[in-house]
Amino acid sequence: MARTMQALRLMAERELALVEMPVPPPPGPDEVQVRVRAVALNHIDLWGFRGMAFAKRTLPLTVGVEAVGEVVAAGADVRQLAPGARVALYGGRTCGVCPACRQGRDNLCADVAGIMGFHLDGFARTFCNLPARLCVPVPDAVGWHDAACAPLTFATVEHMLFDNARLMEGEWVLIHAAGSGIGSAAIRLAKDQGATVIATAGDDEKLEKARALGADHVVNYRTQRFESMARRLTGKRGVDVVFEHVGPDTWAGSLLALARGGRLVTCGSTSGIQAETNLFQVFQQQLRIFGSFGATRRNVRDVLARMATGRVPAVIDSVIPLDRWSDGLARLAERRVFGKIVVTIP
Numbered sequence: 001m002a003r004t005m006q007a008l009r010l011m012a013e014r015e016l017a018l019v020e021m022p023v024p025p026p027p028g029p030d031e032v033q034v035r036v037r038a039v040a041l042n043h044i045d046l047w048g049f050r051g052m053a054f055a056k057r058t059l060p061l062t063v064g065v066e067a068v069g070e071v072v073a074a075g076a077d078v079r080q081l082a083p084g085a086r087v088a089l090y091g092g093r094t095c096g097v098c099p100a101c102r103q104g105r106d107n108l109c110a111d112v113a114g115i116m117g118f119h120l121d122g123f124a125r126t127f128c129n130l131p132a133r134l135c136v137p138v139p140d141a142v143g144w145h146d147a148a149c150a151p152l153t154f155a156t157v158e159h160m161l162f163d164n165a166r167l168m169e170g171e172w173v174l175i176h177a178a179g180s181g182i183g184s185a186a187i188r189l190a191k192d193q194g195a196t197v198i199a200t201a202g203d204d205e206k207l208e209k210a211r212a213l214g215a216d217h218v219v220n221y222r223t224q225r226f227e228s229m230a231r232r233l234t235g236k237r238g239v240d241v242v243f244e245h246v247g248p249d250t251w252a253g254s255l256l257a258l259a260r261g262g263r264l265v266t267c268g269s270t271s272g273i274q275a276e277t278n279l280f281q282v283f284q285q286q287l288r289i290f291g292s293f294g295a296t297r298r299n300v301r302d303v304l305a306r307m308a309t310g311r312v313p314a315v316i317d318s319v320i321p322l323d324r325w326s327d328g329l330a331r332l333a334e335r336r337v338f339g340k341i342v343v344t345i346p
Contacts, residue, residue: 005126006346008325009060013051016063018323024129029077032132034069034087036123038148041328041341042066042181043270048118049329057119063325064124064343065091065117066152068144071135078132086144087135088151088300089123091116096133107159107294124322126345136300139308145342146307149181149314153340154303155295156267157185160243161193163299164290165265169194171240174230174257176200176250178210178218179338182267184315186243187213189303192312195241198233200226200250202335209338213315221250230257238262251275258287265290315339322346 004020011017027033044065071085081087093116094101094109101109116122138147161167173190177183178199190197191214199215201207207218217233219226230239238259244250247269254264255278264287269275281287306312317339320328328341 006322007062007125008064008322010049010063011060014049016049016326017060021125023127027073027075027078027129029075030131030133031075031129032071032078032081032087032135033073033127033129034089034135035072035127036064036067036069036089036125036345038068038144038345039064039124039343040066040148040153040181041325041332041343042152043268043332044115044118046329046332057114061117062121062123062125063117064122065115066148067091067123068138068147068150069123069128069345072127074132081132081135081137085135086138086140086147088138088147088304089116089128089130090134090136090151090297090300091122092134092294093120094134096131104296104298106296124325124343124345134297136297136304139304141308141310142304145316145319146314147304148342149185149316149340150303150307151300152295153181154185154189154307154312154314155299156292157182157189157243158299158303159295160265160267160290160292161186161189161241163296164292165241165243165263167193167195167241170196172196172198172230172234172259173241173243174198174200174226174239174254175215175243176226176246176254177270178213178215179206179335180245181315181340182245183243184210184213184339187215188312188315189306190243191215192306198226198230198239206338225253226250227253227256234259241265245270247271247273248275251277255281255287258285261286261288263288263290265292267292317341319344
């Protein structure tokens with residue numbers, strides 16, 4: 001086995017370097033060593049690159065938050081995973097012993113060490129050691145590129161739509177930013193659940209792609225008021241669920257688009273962090289607002305099982321090599337992407 005490996009390191013804010021590093025030592029008793037195969041880019045990678053970390057971190061730092069790989073060695077106490085196993089890598093370094101972790105609610109861990117690739121060394125490297133409990137087996141029917149989008153992107157959507165918003169067959173859902181990674185995944189998963197989807201985007205080309213994914217109705221938010229269209233399409237009733245991750249630019253309209261008793265679920269705020277809320281509207285219409293962060297390992301297993309059926313493949317914009325990571329970040333920043341950019345690890 002080689003003694004060195006490649007790793008993409010954030011040396012300082014907005015400064016990346018592809019470097020040679022020593023291969024990690026043999027895994028500890030409860031760890032596995034993984035040969036990383038692919039990393040999916042996310043906005044959190046862009047935030048980390050720009051220095052927008054919301055907790056302390058030490059640079060340089062290996063980047064990459066969402067990944068998939070193959071077990072090459074297992075520690076003495078690991079029974080469930082053997083060399084050759086394909087695994088999706090859970091990026092939250094949770095404690096595994098607090099009440100939330102023991103209940104399988106990993107994203108509520110009381111003593112989380114951080115997010116790999118954002119606070120801690122991440123997955124954009126040839127090899128990494130990871131606690132075996134944070135590795136979720138990938139079904140044979142799921143390819144590397146699709147699986148790379150499961151542990152954060154698809155799992156986040158699974159947690160938002162089904163654990164929090166409780167989206168059911170026959171309901172209407174409004175999905176914002178259909179061209180984003182989670183927006184495109186939300187269309188796939190909502191249609192698989194039997195929901196009627198209204199998707200928004202800022203240009204007609206993205207809307208056509210959203211329709212091709214299965215969106216029943218599409219709205220260009222630059223030329224139409226999406227809340228008015230949502231009410232018109234539902235016979236003035238409003239939608240049952242809004243899938244929100246844009247923030248102030250869409251917040252008020254999202255609340256107006258909801259039916260009485262409707263649910264809004266949000267996992268992000270790309271247009272800012274402060275938004276005014278009409279509380280009279282919230283309580284009079286009996287609206288429910290859910291904050292959703294990350295996902296559980298069960299969510300990762302569930303979306304991989306869905307992918308294995310062939311009904312919900314990942315929406316892959318492009319596949320690029322590791323040395324073009326910066327190009328991928330630039331395309332994310334400029335919104336020149338539909339779906340996911342996947343980075344292969346040599």
